[in-house]
Amino acid sequence: MSKRSWSEVTPDTEEAWQYLSPGILDEIRLIDEEVLAAQRANLSPDVAATISEPTYSLLNRFRYWEELVRDIESDWAERGSYLVDEYVNNLDSRDSIDQVLARLPVTAADALGPLLRELDQRFQQGTTYDGGIELQPWVARLRQGVRLSDRWYRKPRVIPWH
Numbered sequence: 001m002s003k004r005s006w007s008e009v010t011p012d013t014e015e016a017w018q019y020l021s022p023g024i025l026d027e028i029r030l031i032d033e034e035v036l037a038a039q040r041a042n043l044s045p046d047v048a049a050t051i052s053e054p055t056y057s058l059l060n061r062f063r064y065w066e067e068l069v070r071d072i073e074s075d076w077a078e079r080g081s082y083l084v085d086e087y088v089n090n091l092d093s094r095d096s097i098d099q100v101l102a103r104l105p106v107t108a109a110d111a112l113g114p115l116l117r118e119l120d121q122r123f124q125q126g127t128t129y130d131g132g133i134e135l136q137p138w139v140a141r142l143r144q145g146v147r148l149s150d151r152w153y154r155k156p157r158v159i160p161w162h
Helices: 011-018 022-041 058-073 084-103 106-126
Strands: 127-129 154-156
Touching: 011 058, 011 106, 022 058, 022 106, 058 084, 058 106, 084 106, 106 127, 106 154
Parallel strands: none
Antiparallel strands: 127 154
């Protein structure tokens, strides 16, 4: 399977970003620069110098979330398989969207809120509540009784990591 472009994988996110004001984009850029600095700090200087965009920029976090939602909706038709580690990583990434939006001006949350609510609703529709049983073997926080967002207590209709 060939790698699809982000515009094919996450058209809703790509479109939403086109409508963000320059001011909102500047605020997002400041937070993304902090994320990039932290990412670079964990790498050798040679490798760090080659990275110009954080892996977990706010845009990428939205992209990852939308891609996961689309994969769930299609019962993984485009992917064929999906590692549980990828799924857990994308749930973590989704949780961090809330944290980043809380740091941004209300106008940013207002601008991105409709997309996020739609993606979250689609995730709800494509998953069922199981109390975290499916992810418990792979997520220590669930085994330890740590309260996570409701997404962690849902499983996709089709489990691709079995």
